[in-house]
Amino acid sequence: xxxxxxxxxxxxxxxxxxxxxxxxxxxxxxxxxxxxxxxxxxxxxxxxxxxxxxxxxxxxxxxxxxxxxxxxxxxxxxxxxxxxxxxxxxxxxxxxxxxxxxxxxxxxxxxxxxxxxxxxxxxxxxxxxxxxxxxxxxxxxxxxxxxxxxxxxxxxxxxxxxxxxxxxxxxxxxxxxxxxxxxxxxxxxxxxxxxxxxxxxxxxxxxxxxxxxxxxxxxxxxxxxxxxxxxxxxxxxxxxxxxxxxxxxxxxxxxxxxxxxxxxxxxxxxxxxxxxxxxxxxxxxxxxxxxxxxxxxxxxxxxxxxxxxxxxxxxxxxxxxxxxxxxxxxxxxxxxxxxxxxxxxxxxxxxxxxxxxxxx
Numbered sequence: 540x541x542x543x544x545x546x547x548x549x550x551x552x553x554x555x556x557x558x559x560x561x562x563x564x565x566x567x568x569x570x571x572x573x574x575x576x577x578x579x580x581x582x583x584x585x586x587x588x589x590x591x592x593x594x595x596x597x598x599x600x601x602x603x604x605x606x607x608x609x610x611x612x613x614x615x616x617x618x619x620x621x622x623x624x625x626x627x628x629x630x631x632x633x634x635x636x637x638x639x640x641x642x643x644x645x646x647x648x649x650x651x652x653x654x655x656x657x658x659x660x661x662x663x664x665x666x667x668x669x670x671x672x673x674x675x676x677x678x679x680x681x682x683x684x685x686x687x688x689x690x691x692x693x694x695x696x697x698x699x700x701x702x703x704x705x706x707x708x709x710x711x712x713x714x715x716x717x718x719x720x721x722x723x724x725x726x727x728x729x730x731x732x733x734x735x736x737x738x739x740x741x742x743x744x745x746x747x748x749x750x751x752x753x754x755x756x757x758x759x760x761x762x763x764x765x766x767x768x769x770x771x772x773x774x775x776x777x778x779x780x781x782x783x784x785x786x787x788x789x790x791x792x793x794x795x796x797x798x799x800x801x802x803x804x805x806x807x808x809x810x811x812x813x814x815x816x817x818x819x820x821x822x823x824x825x826x827x828x829x830x831x832x833x834x835x836x837x838x839x840x841x842x843x844x845x846x847x848x849x850x851x852x853x854x855x856x857x858x859x860x861x862x863x864x865x866x867x868x869x870x871x872x873x874x875x876x877x878x879x880x881x882x883x884x885x886x887x888x889x890x891x892x893x894x895x896x897x898x899x
Contacts, residue, residue: 549683863887
């Protein structure tokens, strides 16, 4: 077995704030897998809105604006999924890596296996059947050369024809998208409207809804229309356009904001609305009469049961969906990568490469 170094390089989040809160450290102690844990050498790590939200403390109830409107140190103390973060924190919820060591009692994965994991990792209890832990938020994640992960949260993707970079783009975006579609019960008979369709989760939802045989209408910038059509959308409407009322069986939303009422109006009687993001703002308004008179159902989608991610892994191993990777960056360029992500210049996914021997 190759001798592991005593330290590693990575990016640590020192506090809530802007990019200046991220600190490159070449002397982070090598993590040691505890009982039931696995040490993973990180091959690639995707860039996601949730990492930026966590950095700026957007999950705090004291924040009510869009992600792009929050910057600097807002003095927030409880800005993570589960409240206060354990600073310094290594973020990174998207992982593709290779197993290099097993902790005591770790089962189900082998040294040398290429692996991935969900960002929201189910740990249900009788009292909290939807309880989960978040990698990169509640414990150190993939923005470093190595990380430890519970063995029972890892999935083997050695057989996948997809590249390490492509696999690293999928856990958060495609896992979230599949969770949305599953909760809303999307099937071949459904007409589905997907907001934010050129972004990571939105484009993943387009791909997976198409895979399920649904008719897909995507909402995005006009400049990205062709890219979204290529991902599987049947038609595209502009992101500032109000969709026609009563046209859709399902709305899959990651945007929220001031246009939320129009999304509710767009549903047919008996329609389903599923949400997992609010990049345009979390405080929304609609007419409650539209909701109850039309028997609409609203799903909030964060917890992912194991069978949802297992379905995604089957898709990954079959190569049935290939994510769009617009750009890769060395991990040290994380501030640039996150700025590019927030600019919305690039469709699909941006991916960070932690290992020193990798090139962008």
